[in-house]
Amino acid sequence: MENTHKPTASKAVLFGIIGGIVGSLAMIGPKMISNIQLEMPYNVNWIVFGIVFGADQPNAFAVGLGIHLVTGIIIGAIFGIITGKITKLRINKISRGIVLGIITGLIVFGIFFVPMLQNVLAPNMMKLMMSMNPDATQDMIKQKMQTKLPTVIQTSLVLHILFGAVLGVVASSLTSRYGIRQ
Secondary structure (H helix, E strand, O other), X not given: OOOOEEOOHHHXXXXXXXXXXXXXXXXXXXHHHHHHHXXXXXXHHHHHHHHHOOOOHHHHHHHHHHHHHHHHHHHHHHXXXXXXXXXXHXXXXXXXXXXXXXXXXXXXXXXXXXXXXXXXXXXXXHXXXXXXXXXXXXXXXXXXXXXXXXXXXXXXXXXXXXHHHHXXXXXXXXXXXXXXXX
C-alpha cells in the first residue's frame, strides 16, 4: 500500500538512524552464532574492533560493540538523508524501503566491510588469535583463518542484507506512520 507521507529531512534522518540501530542490533545474535559455529570466540569481531580503536582487551568487546552501533547510526543517517532528499529514492511503501535498505546493505558490504575485513579485521584477528593460542604457529592460525574465510564472507554478506532489510522496514514503517502529508 502506497502512502502519501513525506518525512521532513530531519524526520527522514531520524527514521534512518533508528533503522540503523535496529539493523545493527539484528546482526549481533546471528554473528555470534556464526562465530561459535566457526569455532571462534563469539565476540571476536567486536574485540578486534575495540583493540584497533585503542581499547584494552577487558574493555574491547564493549568498545567494539559501540563502534558497530555507531557505524549503523551513521549508515542509517546517510540512508535517511538520501531517501529523504532524492525524490526518485523516496520511500513511499514498505517494499520500496526493504529494497533500498538491501541495496544499502550490499553497498556497505562491498565498499566498507570487505576492505575492512582485508585491511583491519584479518591482520588484527591474526594477532589476537596468536595471543590467545601462544602454542600455535602463525602458519597454523593463518591456515585456519583462510579455511574459514569463505564462510565468514558468505555469512557477512547475509548479515549485511539482513541489516539493510531491517533498516528499510524500520525507516519505511516510521515514514508511513509518522511522515507528514503533502
